[in-house]
Amino acid sequence: MDLAERVPAGDRLALARLLTLLENDQTEGHDALAALYARTGQAQIIGITGASGTGKSTLVNKLALGLRQGEGSPTVGIVAVDPSSPYTGGAILGDRIRMRDLAGDPGVFIRSMASRGALGGLAHTTFSVVEALDAAGFELILIETVGAGQTEVDIARTAHTTIVVDAPGLGDDVQAIKAGILEIADVLVVNKADLPGADQAMQLLRASLQLAHPTRAEWSHHGPGALAPAPAVECLWIPPILATVATQGQGIEALIGALEQHRAHLLKTGELASRQRERVRAELDGLLRDQLAARWRAAQPDGRFEAALERVLRREIAPRRAAVELASPEGA
Ligand SMILES: Nc1nc2c(ncn2[C@@H]2O[C@H](COP(=O)(O)OP(=O)(O)O)[C@@H](O)[C@H]2O)c(=O)[nH]1
Numbered sequence: 001m002d003l004a005e006r007v008p009a010g011d012r013l014a015l016a017r018l019l020t021l022l023e024n025d026q027t028e029g030h031d032a033l034a035a036l037y038a039r040t041g042q043a044q045i046i047g048i049t050g051a052s053g054t055g056k057s058t059l060v061n062k063l064a065l066g067l068r069q070g071e072g073s074p075t076v077g078i079v080a081v082d083p084s085s086p087y088t089g090g091a092i093l094g095d096r097i098r099m100r101d102l103a104g105d106p107g108v109f110i111r112s113m114a115s116r117g118a119l120g121g122l123a124h125t126t127f128s129v130v131e132a133l134d135a136a137g138f139e140l141i142l143i144e145t146v147g148a149g150q151t152e153v154d155i156a157r158t159a160h161t162t163i164v165v166d167a168p169g170l171g172d173d174v175q176a177i178k179a180g181i182l183e184i185a186d187v188l189v190v191n192k193a194d195l196p197g198a199d200q201a202m203q204l205l206r207a208s209l210q211l212a213h214p215t216r217a218e219w220s221h222h223g224p225g226a227l228a229p230a231p232a233v234e235c236l237w238i239p240p241i242l243a244t245v246a247t248q249g250q251g252i253e254a255l256i257g258a259l260e261q262h263r264a265h266l267l268k269t270g271e272l273a274s275r276q277r278e279r280v281r282a283e284l285d286g287l288l289r290d291q292l293a294a295r296w297r298a299a300q301p302d303g304r305f306e307a308a309l310e311r312v313l314r315r316e317i318a319p320r321r322a323a324v325e326l327a328s329p330e331g332a
Pocket residue numbers: 051052053054055056057058059089090091093094095191192193194195244245246247248
């Protein structure tokens with residue numbers, strides 16, 4: 001039996017093998033995923049991002065444990081992406097704790113990804129890994145990324161719901177990073193609420209949120225019935241700010257509640273479909289670009305690109321014009 005049959009049948013070894021093939025950008029993996037593609041699109045995808053050390057791994061672990069409790073609980077796939085330090089400090093510690101708590105639950109599958117393995121580009125490889133887990137039947141997929149760069153923001157953007165995690169006691173440099181990722185937050189969490197400074201962190205987030213979403217903040221403030229013609233208030237989502245102590249499992253139930261509410265909001269407003277559409281559009285667009293570039297490169301006579309490069313370096317031609325010339329058929 002091949003991978004495309006074994007993976008949906010619940011064969012975990014086959015799934016692990018498929019993920020490795022995808023991480024290594026192997027044709028066999030892409031072929032298997034292509035055969036499985038019709039099975040995807042079922043999972044609820046949740047991104048968890050934030051600075052290193054805020055407690056994301058611990059939170060994801062507790063979230064998975066919480067989600068797995070009770071009747072009819074969803075199966076959970078976890079993808080941990082930590083390009084900065086896959087083998088050091090918090091990442092590996094968090095992963096170890098996770099392994100211990102969740103080990104033995106057949107309804108949970110954990111995959112840690114190292115960026116060095118992601119030959120096809122980290123964001124793209126992560127999409128593929130998530131699609132494979134989706135095809136394997138995991139109903140809820142948690143993606144942990146370190147919110148440090150564009151790649152992580154791109155990954156978070158593909159989730160249906162994005163949780164941005166903050167914690168007290170982080171430096172000013174971290175503060176600057178946060179401004180960018182605040183815009184993608186559907187749910188904000190101040191973890192380590194047991195530490196001093198948690199209240200200030202909550203206040204700071206509330207203030208930043210007001211800057212990032214003036215309209216939303218305004219509405220949360222004045223509510224419906226204000227002077228301006230009311231936008232459909234039920235269509236607005238105001239990211240809640242929740243406090244958690246992940247190490248003790250505090251605030252996890254409220255977080256799960258917020259995720260359910262956001263899910264309901266996405267369904268009600270049709271935003272779920274539009275987010276999915278945007279995700280597929282971005283994926284298709286990126287793949288098309290790769291295909292066209294590869295085809296173009298294969299069709300070039302040796303040295304054409306280098307010759308153009310030399311001319312640009314000699315200032316004989318501007319880069320944009322050189323690119324236009326290179327993209328047009330030779331001699332045109
Ligand atoms: N005091 C406190 N420590 C926490 C909490 N959550 C996580 N930690 C600790 O913070 C460190 C980093 O956690 P980790 O989950 O690896 O963070 P990540 O880098 O964001 O994934 C670990 O030592 C955790 O035990 C919390 O709620 N309170």
